[in-house]
Amino acid sequence: xxxxxxREERCVQALLISNYKKYYRVAYSYCSNPNDAMDIVQESAxxxxxxxxxxxxxxxxxxxxxxxxxxxxxxxxxxKKSVIYELDESxxxxxxxxxxxxxxxxxxxxxxxxxIVMMRFFEDYKLEDISKVLDMNLSTVxxxxxxxxxxxxxxxxxxxDRSSVNE
Numbered sequence: 001x002x003x004x005x006x007r008e009e010r011c012v013q014a015l016l017i018s019n020y021k022k023y024y025r026v027a028y029s030y031c032s033n034p035n036d037a038m039d040i041v042q043e044s045a046x047x048x049x050x051x052x053x054x055x056x057x058x059x060x061x062x063x064x065x066x067x068x069x070x071x072x073x074x075x076x077x078x079x080k081k082s083v084i085y086e087l088d089e090s091x092x093x094x095x096x097x098x099x100x101x102x103x104x105x106x107x108x109x110x111x112x113x114x115x116i117v118m119m120r121f122f123e124d125y126k127l128e129d130i131s132k133v134l135d136m137n138l139s140t141v142x143x144x145x146x147x148x149x150x151x152x153x154x155x156x157x158x159x160x161d162r163s164s165v166n167e
Contacts, residue, residue: 113148
């Protein structure tokens, strides 16, 4: 930590502390592993503090940190040879089987559709905020969200068809 903290650095540190659970959930949505999610958040926090002086608009600091978490998660997951999925009962947003199943379905989407769906429906981000985090045009975010939701709907219909045949 520098001797003289900047306003941006203090803001980033405060957001990291107050929104830790949110950043953890975002990281967890990419890796589905509590230890990896903690590593992602820790690495992201380091990057956010280290580069806080490059933050141009302090009012977008939370969005900026989320973008760092997402990019770090994607990079770490791409670098991993195999991902081990384990269910951690302490994750607050996993409440029932249907939600776990939906999360698995969403995880099967390609980027950036997966990020957009996760941020919109699991983290309750507004579309405008998603476009800022992912550095995309708002209309692009909307079309990718629509495309991702269509894929999820098709997969759910296929599941219903398979289960009705088995009955």
